[in-house]
Amino acid sequence: MHKLLTDQPGATMVLLGNEAIARGAIEAGVAVATTYPGTPSSEISLNFFQISQESSLYFEYSTNEKVSLEVAAATANSGVRSMCVMKHVGLNVAADALMTLAYVGVKGGLVILTADDPFMFSSQNEQDNRYYGKLSGLPVLEPSSVEEAKNMIPYAFELSEALQEPVIFRTTTRINHSTAPVTLGKIQDRTCRGDFAKDPLNYVTVPAVSRKLHVKLLANLDKAAERSETSPYNFVSGSGAWGIICNGVSFAYLSDALRDLDIQEKVKILRIGFSHPMPPKMIKGFLGSCEKVLVVEEGEPYMEEAVKAFAQEAGLTLPINGKGKDLFSRLYEFNPRLVRQVVAAYFGVPCKLEPMVDLSNIPEIPQRPPNLCAGCSHRATFYAVKKAAEGLSTIYPTDIGCYTLGFLPPLGMGDFLICMGSSAGTSCGFSKVTDKKVVSFIGDSTFFHSGIPGLVNAVFNNHNFTFVILDNGITAMTGHQPNPGVDMGLMNLQGYGRISIESVVRALGVPHVAVIQPYKVKKSIETLREAFSFKGVSVVIAQEMCTLYAKGAKKTKSRAYYVSDKCRNHRDCISQLACPAFYLDAERVKIDPVMCAGCAVCAQICPENAILPVKA
Amino acid sequence: MSDITRLIVVAVGGQGNLLASSVLGEAALLAGIPLRMSEIHGMAQRGGVVESALVFGNAQSTIISDGEADVLVGFEPSETLRALNKCNARTVVITNLSPLPPFTVAIGKGVYPDIMELEQLIRAKTARLIAVNAVDLAKTAGNVLSVNMVLLGALIQTGILPVTADHVKEAIRTKTKAAFVDINTRAFDLGFEAASRQ
Numbered sequence: 084m085h086k087l088l089t090d091q092p093g094a095t096m097v098l099l100g101n102e103a104i105a106r107g108a109i110e111a112g113v114a115v116a117t118t119y120p121g122t123p124s125s126e127i128s129l130n131f132f133q134i135s136q137e138s139s140l141y142f143e144y145s146t147n148e149k150v151s152l153e154v155a156a157a158t159a160n161s162g163v164r165s166m167c168v169m170k171h172v173g174l175n176v177a178a179d180a181l182m183t184l185a186y187v188g189v190k191g192g193l194v195i196l197t198a199d200d201p202f203m204f205s206s207q208n209e210q211d212n213r214y215y216g217k218l219s220g221l222p223v224l225e226p227s228s229v230e231e232a233k234n235m236i237p238y239a240f241e242l243s244e245a246l247q248e249p250v251i252f253r254t255t256t257r258i259n260h261s262t263a264p265v266t267l268g269k270i271q272d273r274t275c276r277g278d279f280a281k282d283p284l285n286y287v288t289v290p291a292v293s294r295k296l297h298v299k300l301l302a303n304l305d306k307a308a309e310r311s312e313t314s315p316y317n318f319v320s321g322s323g324a325w326g327i328i329c330n331g332v333s334f335a336y337l338s339d340a341l342r343d344l345d346i347q348e349k350v351k352i353l354r355i356g357f358s359h360p361m362p363p364k365m366i367k368g369f370l371g372s373c374e375k376v377l378v379v380e381e382g383e384p385y386m387e388e389a390v391k392a393f394a395q396e397a398g399l400t401l402p403i404n405g406k407g408k409d410l411f412s413r414l415y416e417f418n419p420r421l422v423r424q425v426v427a428a429y430f431g432v433p434c435k436l437e438p439m440v441d442l443s444n445i446p447e448i449p450q451r452p453p454n455l456c457a458g459c460s461h462r463a464t465f466y467a468v469k470k471a472a473e474g475l476s477t478i479y480p481t482d483i484g485c486y487t488l489g490f491l492p493p494l495g496m497g498d499f500l501i502c503m504g505s506s507a508g509t510s511c512g513f514s515k516v517t518d519k520k521v522v523s524f525i526g527d528s529t530f531f532h533s534g535i536p537g538l539v540n541a542v543f544n545n546h547n548f549t550f551v552i553l554d555n556g557i558t559a560m561t562g563h564q565p566n567p568g569v570d571m572g573l574m575n576l577q578g579y580g581r582i583s584i585e586s587v588v589r590a591l592g593v594p595h596v597a598v599i600q601p602y603k604v605k606k607s608i609e610t611l612r613e614a615f616s617f618k619g620v621s622v623v624i625a626q627e628m629c630t631l632y633a634k635g636a637k638k639t640k641s642r643a644y645y646v647s648d649k650c651r652n653h654r655d656c657i658s659q660l661a662c663p664a665f666y667l668d669a670e671r672v673k674i675d676p677v678m679c680a681g682c683a684v685c686a687q688i689c690p691e692n693a694i695l696p697v698k699a
Numbered sequence: 700m701s702d703i704t705r706l707i708v709v710a711v712g713g714q715g716n717l718l719a720s721s722v723l724g725e726a727a728l729l730a731g732i733p734l735r736m737s738e739i740h741g742m743a744q745r746g747g748v749v750e751s752a753l754v755f756g757n758a759q760s761t762i763i764s765d766g767e768a769d770v771l772v773g774f775e776p777s778e779t780l781r782a783l784n785k786c787n788a789r790t791v792v793i794t795n796l797s798p799l800p801p802f803t804v805a806i807g808k809g810v811y812p813d814i815m816e817l818e819q820l821i822r823a824k825t826a827r828l829i830a831v832n833a834v835d836l837a838k839t840a841g842n843v844l845s846v847n848m849v850l851l852g853a854l855i856q857t858g859i860l861p862v863t864a865d866h867v868k869e870a871i872r873t874k875t876k877a878a879f880v881d882i883n884t885r886a887f888d889l890g891f892e893a894a895s896r897q
Contacts, residue, residue: 097724097734204739228759229735261737261761262724335759420764437787439766440824446816448781449809451711451801453745488745493806663746663802672805 085134092269100229100258101126103265104196107236109134111192112271113166115158116142117151119532120561121170122205123259124198128168129562136576139275144558144565147503147532148173152180152195159193159249160286161277164240171199171212176503176533178215183288184249185219186296188303191277192240193249195221200256201381201416207483207502209415211382216251216359220300222307223251223359224316227334229263235316235356237271242310246303251359255381257332257416308360316356317365323349325430326373328366328390330355333379336422344427344434361389367397377429378405381417404429453488457664458680460627461486461553463601465496466660466684468522468551471611475520478513482506482534484526485560485629486553493661496524503529507537510548520615521548527584528558528566535587541620542592549614549621550593554584555629563632573636588622595621602627604687630680642696643679644686646672649693656685656694703756704860705763709782710749710774711799715847718875720751722851725870726862727755737761746802748778755861770859771825772850774833775799780817783824790825793853793894794818795846797834829853829894836889842879845886852890864891 086096087106098106105127108116116135118128128144135142141158145151148169155167169177174197181195197215200206216223224239226232232254243250284292311317321341327350329337334354341347353369355361370376370393378387387405394403404410410425411417420436427434455462465486481487481497482505490497499509506523514521525534530552538550558564565571571579588596595617599607607625614621633639650672657665657672662685664678674685676697686694706723710716720736727734735758738751752763765784772793773779779794786792796814803809822828833849840849848871855864864887871883 095728097721097728229761256739257737257761260739261735262720263735263761264728264733332761335761338759418762418764419760420767437766437789440783440786440788440790442783445780445783445820446812447809448777449801449803449811451746451748451778451803453712453747454802456745485745492808657805658807661802661806665802665805666800667805 085130085137087130088134088138089267090270092267094267095264096267097262098229098265099126099262100232100254100260102130103229103233104236104254105130105134106265106267107233108166108194110268110270111237111240112164112273113240114140114163114273114275115155115165116140116168117145117154117165118168119145119148119151119173120558120564121173121198122561123200123256124168124170124196125561125564126259127196139273141275146567148176149180152177152184155193156180156184156189158277159189159191160187161279162191163274163277164192166194166196168196169198170206171197171210172206172208172502173197174212174215181215182219185221186288186293186300187286188247188299189243189249190247192243194236194239194243194252195249196252196254198254198256198259204256207500209382211385212251212253213358213385214383220304221249221251221359222246222357223253225253225331225356225358226258227331227354227356229258229261230265231356232258233265238316245310246306248303248307255331304360308363311357311360311362312364314357314362317354317362319351319353319369321347321351323351324374325350326353326369326376327379327426328353328355328369328376328386329379330358330386331381333381333417333422336417336419337379337426339419340423340426343423344432346430346432350430355386358386361386363393366390366393367399370394370397370399370401370403373401375402377426378403379411379422380405383413452491454661454663455485455488456631456680457662457678458630458682459485460555460601460625460630460682461489462494462660462662463604463627463682463684464551464553464599464607464625465489465494466688467599467601467604467607467611468496469494470608471615472520472522475615478517478519478521480506480509480513480521480523482525482529484529486524486526489524493658504533504537507534507550508540510550511537511541511544511546514546514548522551522615523548524551524553527552527554527556527568530584531567531582538588538593538622539591545619547619549623552584552588552622552624554624554626555632557629557632559629559632563629563635573638585624588624593622594619596624598624598626600627601625602682602684604684630682634680639680642681642699643674643676644681644683644694645674645676645697647693647695649691651691651693653690656689659688660685703754703758704769705767706753706755706770706772706860707763707768707782707785708751708753708772708774709778711778712746712749714774715844716749716751716774719847719851720753722867722870722874723753723862725874726866729866729869730862732861733757735761748781750782770854770857772854774846774850776814776817777812780812780821783821786825788824788826791827791857791859792821792825793829793850793857794821795833795850796830797832829857829897831890831893833890836893837886840886840889841882845879845882848883848886849890852887852892853894856891856894
């Protein structure tokens with residue numbers, strides 16, 4: 084039985100934050116869960132995926148976050164408790180649905196989890212999604228620890244049902260990917276079937292209907308504010324004339340800092356966990372009892388600005404600070420030492436900091452950036468594109484997935500990236516106003532997610548570029564999740580459709596379509612050259628299963644290669660491919676037989692044919 | 700800060716950092732010691748660096764700031780060196796000596812540090828360095844992949860963590876694959892013994 088289904092209320096389990104959240108949803112009797120994979124949220128959905136295979140939970144990997152929210156919006160409006168999970172930028176994709184869903188509301192509870200990523204550990208930006216609460220008018224809840232994350236989920240569902248609105252549940256990477264002991268609670272029964280009662284004048288959001296619904300939303304917001312005032316998740320701890328207002332993981336760093344600085348009797352902390360709407364009376368009361376206040380929040384001055392406005396309303400003029408010089412930055416994440424330093428300086432107390440080790444005489448250590456795996460089909464495709472484009476002046480719009488790593492040297496296959504699917508749309512723009520050959524890259528999952536509209540645009544508006552779809556049969560970077568193009572049979576799962584990318588591309592009327600097997604280097608280069616010389620939209624689909632996924636699914640006929648004595652030390656292999664299976668031994672190139680996946684791309688490019696298969 | 704022990708573990712993706720951390724987590728639970736951990740996921744499979752922070756005792760933070768690690772365990776020597784920013788003069792460092800040069804070295808974009816110079820630098824700047832050839836010991840134990848257990852053995856031998864060898868061995872029994880428990884336990888013992896001789 085899946086460990087998160089353990090029916091032992093009171094038992095302790097050491098869980099990852101994401102596991103704790105999934106467990107919280109199970110305890111709340113969640114019946115429908117939808118997602119598009121995105122770090123740092125991916126383990127939540129992985130656990131739902133596994134649990135759905137042995138319980139009545141319905142879980143799906145939706146095409147993109149907008150679809151995942153639409154699915155959940157419908158199930159919630161049919162009275163079924165639903166949860167929609169995504170990373171922060173995913174909420175941008177779902178925002179169109181979110182904004183008007185707020186007007187319509189829900190019947191069964193709907194929790195929308197946004198996993199924010201301060202410091203952009205694995206994201207293209209570090210946007211602060213608390214603002215989505217303000218923008219949409221929906222409540223926002225934020226845990227400060229792994230345990231609290233679990234406990235807050237059932238509360239979020241109850242809040243959602245009490246207000247008849249979706250609730251935004253906001254985490255950050257340090258909650259999702261921290262581990263701590265958690266006490267299990269009771270598992271509520273799950274109600275899987277619902278019903279939808281016709282009520283078009285409250286559901287079909289034409290202007291006349293929406294004008295009425297907006298009034299309802301604002302009334303719900305007032306109700307939410309009342310609940311925020313008395314929520315157990317907004318609380319004051321400690322005592323003293325100095326005040327700190329904080330949220331999220333900062334609360335953990337502050338708890339440690341106050342103890343380390345020995346000022347627990349002098350400072351009281353207002354921890355905000357129900358951060359939209361903020362609780363005005365509670366905050367004004369807190370401010371009124373402080374001499375000065377420090378606002379400690381990662382990201383934007385969201386709370387700081389709200390708190391300053393409340394102070395003005397209450398006629399209070401005490402110093403309130405958060406972001407600024409010698410205070411906190413809007414950039415990146417916080418850490419315990421930083422918080423300790425700023426708190427000590429702000430309140431004028433001594434802070435003994437253990438000096439760090441002197442690093443000035445440490446030799447430069449070679450970088451270890453993430454690299455495409457040994458045998459990755461994307462490396463083969465990029466090499467072929469590079470060769471086929473020799474002599475051309477190029478622009479390489481790229482997209483989000485493992486293949487993004489191809490932009491690093493020595494491959495250099497990536498010139499512009501802003502969001503999921505941007506490869507397609509930006510290719511249209513670049514090719515329209517420049518004279519460079521535009522070749523763009525997109526993966527299979529990203530293609531379904533948001534690449535298709537850009538490709539449709541290219542055909543309709545008669546653009547001119549080559550679109551390379553890197554189809555490795557899985558959503559790889561986020562941990563090998565399914566997408567509409569994968570073979571679910573490999574996961575031993577039935578009942579799924581399967582969409583052929585080639586069929587979609589041809590159905591769109593793309594005038595030049597070709598398929599390559601990237602491990603076949605020479606043929607791939609020829610096919611790409613043909614596509615590059617085509618005037619109009621050309622699509623080349625590179626089909627080869629993700630080597631890591633293939634290994635796991637036991638689909639490889641892994642035969643390693645080795646560098647024979649014929650090697651003249653040209654180093655073409657290393658300098659052009661930089662496969663991580665290569666290493667240097669006394670200035671000679673060698674291949675690690677454990678890492679080598681046997682793709683034989685290096686063997687095909689070696690001018691001496693010195694790379695040979697290891698005999699069985 | 701004295702009832703808190705802060706441990707940083709750095710490794711190259713694939714070396715078993717996360718499994719070692721989960722074994723320590725279970726050991727802490729058995730020992731009744733509060734433990735919070737954090738990891739940076741995602742790049743492990745792609746050969747990047749995996750760093751875990753483990754905070755034993757009654758702290759709320761799950762991450763460890765620069766200069767605040769009590770112990771640093773490095774599964775790969777250049778990564779141990781790279782993680783020195785987490786250390787102060789009182790930090791105890793345990794490192795594997797078997798290098799895994801990053802591909803940047805192979806393409807000529809970096810020079811792998813000299814191991815003896817690396818050891819000297821770490822010894823000079825921290826309280827103590829325990830250096831073991833964890834790959835050799837892992838092979839002796841029966842599987843080169845038990846490098847992580849060798850280093851756990853060395854770590855527990857220092858006595859700095861509030862968990863005992865028995866706790867960790869029980870955790871190995873429950874948290875690692877049944878088929879590998881014997882090898883993992885042997886690897887742990889070899890690492891423990893190697894550290895005791897330094």
